[in-house]
Amino acid sequence: MIDRDQAFERIRQAGLRLTPQRRAVIEELAGDRSHPLAENVASRVAARVPGVSLSTVYKILHELGGLGLVRELSLPGAMRFDPDVDPHAHLVCSECGSVYDIPVPVATTEDLFSAAERATGTDVIHMEVTLYGRCAQCSPRA
Amino acid sequence: MIDRDQAFERIRQAGLRLTPQRRAVIEELAGDRSHPLAENVASRVAARVPGVSLSTVYKILHELGGLGLVRELSLPGAMRFDPDVDPHAHLVCSECGSVYDIPVPVATTEDLFSAAERATGTDVIHMEVTLYGRCAQCSPRA
């Protein structure tokens, strides 16, 4: 995610109010590399905004997704959220379920986008690349 | 999906019984390009095997996924199933939710796999590439 203040600015630009709930979701998510569930975000936000409801957090996360401030990842079991909106792939460990960032060469990303736009004849908004395999933690060692 | 009989053979190889339910799921799914939900598969199977239960269909679909006969796609809202296990991407229409197959150049697929294996140091089992955008049906026309 871009920094705190840029995110606040985008919220205002969109005509939305900067409530303590929105502020806390943005601040808790910024810089987070753990690909948290909505529930994880909610419990961290709750430490700063007592009584925040899970449904509000869901609404805010989806809203931030629409503004391009957060990526919503459809992964097995549940949606996860990623403040890093620059192109990169994800590895999902088939053993423990952890999600890791994987860098993808810019040229490869561009190839995929153009192949898709050629095939469909329409604009592609965004792309998710998800890889499945055992992570280093879960691999049998020698 | 490879053809009916090859799929039956793999079922037997895996030590599983060729029940009417498994047979029907395989036959209904083979050649299907609609990326159906479990429920869609179940209702088609029900036409051939009256009384088949949704939970059995879920179990069989997941089993076929494990055998590599079907791809399980984690898409927004629900899982979808694809009998085509060769590398290709999917376009999800952000308007109507339809899923379309998108060809991906072999070289690009290989780039992604090798970038991922280099980054993680482990084997990647499989990969899902999902693109989001408006499909031709839902695009405003000139």
Add this chain to the structure above:
DNA sequence: GTCGGTGCAAAATATTTGCATTGTG
């Protein structure tokens, strides 16, 4: 002060699980 935003509770949806019964090999 207005009207967008929140919290709560309930609903909707998707998927999994336990267990008695059935039927394939």
Add this chain to the structure above:
DNA sequence: CACAATGCAAATATTTTGCACCGAC
């Protein structure tokens, strides 16, 4: 005829929705 597989029902999990109240601007 053994034991894997099914059907059923209930549990679980996730996400959405409706609405009365509240508070950011």
